[in-house]
Amino acid sequence: MPERRQVSKTPSCVDWKLVHREPLPTWITPSGRTCLLGDAAHPFLPTSIQGCSQAIEDGCALATCLALSHADPTISPHQTVPTALRTYERLRYERVKEAQKGGAKVRDMWHKVDWTKVRQNPELIKLPRADWLMLHDCERSVRRLWRHASVEGTPLKREWLAAGPESDETLYRPEFPPTPVLTPKEELDRRLQ
Numbered sequence: 001m002p003e004r005r006q007v008s009k010t011p012s013c014v015d016w017k018l019v020h021r022e023p024l025p026t027w028i029t030p031s032g033r034t035c036l037l038g039d040a041a042h043p044f045l046p047t048s049i050q051g052c053s054q055a056i057e058d059g060c061a062l063a064t065c066l067a068l069s070h071a072d073p074t075i076s077p078h079q080t081v082p083t084a085l086r087t088y089e090r091l092r093y094e095r096v097k098e099a100q101k102g103g104a105k106v107r108d109m110w111h112k113v114d115w116t117k118v119r120q121n122p123e124l125i126k127l128p129r130a131d132w133l134m135l136h137d138c139e140r141s142v143r144r145l146w147r148h149a150s151v152e153g154t155p156l157k158r159e160w161l162a163a164g165p166e167s168d169e170t171l172y173r174p175e176f177p178p179t180p181v182l183t184p185k186e187e188l189d190r191r192l193q
């Protein structure tokens, strides 16, 4: 077996535990002034190949929510940050949870391989690259959903959240015009008016 020959030439191996943790019930403090993002909010199994991607999406979504919240004249100044953080969590939570579950599915697929079947059909152990996961534009999605998601209690349909194959093109319909993010200069002008 080539694998055995390779391992026999390795002077030492690291027993790197893959520690699993269930999704946290929330990423934000009760006051809504502090939040988690990236691995601190949602550790991923390496088989998801998504930890970094989702951390970057979190950062982008959070920054977009903060910009939109600051620019929204209907939100009082002391509610700007809590509204942004709660909306960030509402828009990200289900998607990230589904991506985490995908890592467990791939782990099971790769760790319980029936090599006889795989030799006949190598597709059986191919890493899935679903469009809902790989082609999501998180900034555009936040900007389109902001008006719905920033109002607490407004229902959000699951298919809007890019949280599985049922994600649809709803976000590109006219009822979701993108909320523009102001440039820093436009924002300053708005405040000085």
Ligand SMILES: Cc1cc2nc3c(=O)[nH]c(=O)nc-3n(C[C@H](O)[C@H](O)[C@H](O)COP(=O)(O)OP(=O)(O)OC[C@H]3O[C@@H](n4cnc5c(N)ncnc54)[C@H](O)[C@@H]3O)c2cc1C
Pocket (backbone or CB within 6 Å): 037, 038, 039, 040, 044, 046, 049, 050, 051, 052, 053, 054, 055
């Ligand atoms: C071997 C390996 C392969 C991977 N491959 C992929 C991949 O192919 N695709 C993918 O999307 N993801 C991959 N990941 C996952 C990805 O690296 C992580 O999900 C990502 O780095 C998480 O980013 P983060 O900013 O949340 O956390 P981190 O990158 O862990 O950043 C946290 C930072 O905080 C610092 N820190 C910690 N405590 C303190 C403190 N008290 N004060 C100040 N600073 C502190 C740390 O030093 C660190 O720099 C892989 C991970 C590993 C280990």
